[in-house]
Amino acid sequence: MKSTQMIFPMDEYDRRIRRTKEMMDRQGMEVLLVVDPANMNYLTGYDGWSFYVHQGVILSLNADAPLWFGREQDANGARLTTWLPRDNIYGYPDEYVQSRYTHTMCYVAQLLRDRGWAEKRLGLEMDGYWFSAKMYLTLQEQLGRSTLLDATNLVNWVRIVKSEAEITYIRQAARIGERVMQTAIDGIVPGVPEREAAALVSAAQITGTAEYGGASPAIFPIMPSAERTSTAHLTYDPDRRYRRGDVVLLELCGARYRYHAPLARTVYLGDPPGDLEKTAEGVVTGLRQTLAFMRPGVTAEAVEARWREAIAHTGVVKPSRVGYAFGLNYVPDWGEHTLSLRPGDKTVLEPGMTIHFMPGIWLESYGFECSEPVLITEDGCEKLIEFPQQLFLKA
């Protein structure tokens, strides 16, 4: 019995399981413990805001379907949203939740023993948000250290090339993202409370379009104004109104079934200072030249080098990475933690990769951002969102 809430056909999951097993086998891992919620969703379809307690998916090379474990009260969620057989869904008793006396990893160790997997070479998402030091030490104590391997981002790397079905959802997210950005730009006017513009943005993210309902995104609306634009990750001031002379940075997205299409733009209220216009012009020109360069076969670091070359004459310096892979995700990040556009990243671009080219500049007193989410195609790259590349001026 397959659930009615699945958003992909079964062959999509078959392919994901097969490719993950291939990666496991290549790295000598017989069993993989996946606790990243995006990776759990990718392999099984599981979708719920239950990752604030320990949960996971256990995939063994010698089993067809993974096991899901989580809090008992979330087990029905796994039955509703995943393709897993009911016998593969394990709800643990509530006494394990944030306990000072026992630990969920004791439960997981027993599950591994029951399946005969306790002696197997076990891969763990060692550097993920959802795999704490204590989870590791408890498993180590329960199972013995020698069999524990680092599987950080293993499934993330499987995710990096998107299927046609995934690209369809990302395109739907892009349609939502266009409306979201237009909503933001329309709503930012001198005298308007910043929170009113942010509320419209958040509502637009969820409403989506007439055809495609939206989703709460993995990052809240990043829309700082004025001096708060001199840094990367602040948002609106809840008690302030926009004023003439404000710069407003917009780092927003559309999301569809947890698939994202991120986009950044910048608004200036009034007549912009000359150096901001100059920065904007330099960034936009560099952005266009870099997009024209992105295609299968070039490396991530070569893309960054092309960008650096394109802006060398402007004096703009961007000491941080200028992009990353994106797609399916949950809080706190829509980035995939795989490819980064920066020196040293040797990842070769392939068709089906989705990359947020994000040349954000934060100067001492304000910032400027203009980004593009792109799909790597057979012979180049395609902008997923059509939105003017410029500094938006509002009076």
Place this chain on the structure above:
Amino acid sequence: MKSTQMIFPMDEYDRRIRRTKEMMDRQGMEVLLVVDPANMNYLTGYDGWSFYVHQGVILSLNADAPLWFGREQDANGARLTTWLPRDNIYGYPDEYVQSRYTHTMCYVAQLLRDRGWAEKRLGLEMDGYWFSAKMYLTLQEQLGRSTLLDATNLVNWVRIVKSEAEITYIRQAARIGERVMQTAIDGIVPGVPEREAAALVSAAQITGTAEYGGASPAIFPIMPSAERTSTAHLTYDPDRRYRRGDVVLLELCGARYRYHAPLARTVYLGDPPGDLEKTAEGVVTGLRQTLAFMRPGVTAEAVEARWREAIAHTGVVKPSRVGYAFGLNYVPDWGEHTLSLRPGDKTVLEPGMTIHFMPGIWLESYGFECSEPVLITEDGCEKLIEFPQQLFLKA
């Protein structure tokens, strides 16, 4: 020079630092590494969506102010939002971000060495979302294992008793929460797309009231309908419209400066089935009796026992905890991970604690929720939100 973006006076932070040092000293910790964003905010004021990369606050018993470290592009955010002296703010270069070659904890170990703190007894938030197994192993490798101690939830326990200033913000969040819940109940009507109701909720959370701007909350709007209410943490269906015969669970909140006031209610569209009405009546009666029992001096487990006694005659069984401490937080949880209302929790209630009494029931085919966020007062408990305790019927 103090920042203009601070939301508390300096004596509030002085008290927090003093109490945290007291807890550290009691547990034999000379230095504490805090990576939980709510704990970072609590000690320094830091507020930004930058926790998707490694960052933290380092507090030493022998220093007045903690150090902040984070990504270089977020260092201005620390200058803007914290009370820390500029010399205490360390931005690390971008090559540490999600690197496959080095690790942020190498940077942190060097920071500790530079300060002469590398040999000190170091407390770590071992079981937090934000302290991965790899962070621990890297620090262990850099510093030697013997000095690493478990400080899971140490600052969370300091946070459990709220100051007057914090209670003021929680009351503001409560005012927002009332409007959010009313918005949800008004918006849920047969024929309306679920996403439209969710969009209104999200907008109301951010807009707040005329006096108090709201914030993006730590948990997305949990508002499942129909069969999706048989589990705890699903949300609206982006492509469905409400129908007569739907149960809709609403687990929402108001938030003010990251301080939350959570509230759960249940809506039924049409004439409710008898067993749902009976469940609702039993839960509401039990809720009222339990709130009347909550006061300083009783234990968390005694509250749960009182609740169990109150509903014993109804046949309703609730095998999970019925509440938890809440307050300041970021995704993925507004709960504080300290006090839980459940068997075995010996925490004694004290004035100033804020607790979400949350008796959610998930039956095989639907659920019912009716909760109250309360403040423990000198002689009892005070409901922070005034909202009818009932099953809401909409035609």
